[in-house]
Amino acid sequence: MLDVDLDENEGIAIFRPEGSLDQADFDYAANLVDQYLEKHEALRGLIISTRDFGGWDSFSALVRHLRFVRNHHRQIGRVALATDSAVGQLGEKLADHFVAAEIRSFPFDDMVEARRWVLEAPVK
Numbered sequence: 001m002l003d004v005d006l007d008e009n010e011g012i013a014i015f016r017p018e019g020s021l022d023q024a025d026f027d028y029a030a031n032l033v034d035q036y037l038e039k040h041e042a043l044r045g046l047i048i049s050t051r052d053f054g055g056w057d058s059f060s061a062l063v064r065h066l067r068f069v070r071n072h073h074r075q076i077g078r079v080a081l082a083t084d085s086a087v088g089q090l091g092e093k094l095a096d097h098f099v100a101a102e103i104r105s106f107p108f109d110d111m112v113e114a115r116r117w118v119l120e121a122p123v124k
Contacts, residue, residue, distance in 0.1 A: 004029050006036055011044035012118055018050070020057040026064040030071070037075055045078040045118030046101070051108045053085040076101045077121035080114035083107075 002025035003016040013033060017025070036043065056062040079101045102121070106114040 001025065002029055004032050006032050008036060010119060011040065011042075012047065012115070013043055013045075014047045014049060016049050017053065019054040020061075021054070021065065022057045022061045023064045026061070026068045030068050033072060037072075042075040042077060043072075044121045045080065046076050047080045047082060047111070047114050047118055049082040049108070049111055049114070051084050053083060074100045078118045079103045080118050081105045082111050082114040 001018045002021055003018070005014040005016075006012075007014070013029075013036075015029060033043065056065065081103065083105070084107060104114075104117060106117075
């Protein structure tokens with residue numbers, strides 16, 4: 001399951017994945033983000049907050065995740081990974097080579113700092 005909060009006033013989205021993610025989770029997230037982007041040029045940032053990343057329930061879900069990244073990475077200023085999972089550290093290193101957004105990892109319990117960093121991004 002993927003819980004998504006979109007703060008339209010600040011221009012940030014917060015994704016809170018729990019357990020394995022499926023295709024519908026990424027369709028839901030894409031729909032919300034796309035609705036926001038119809039009215040605005042970009043999101044200031046995205047915060048992904050999860051203590052432990054549960055992965056994907058299928059290869060199709062992983063593909064849908066990669067499609068979401070491909071379709072949106074140029075319209076997001078910063079991505080904060082607030083997690084204690086090793087995937088967060090690895091994700092920061094790997095994504096840095098493929099994603100236009102600035103990416104930074106934070107401990108799961110440091111959501112305040114992650115949000116502060118994202119909000120420092122210039123509004124496009």
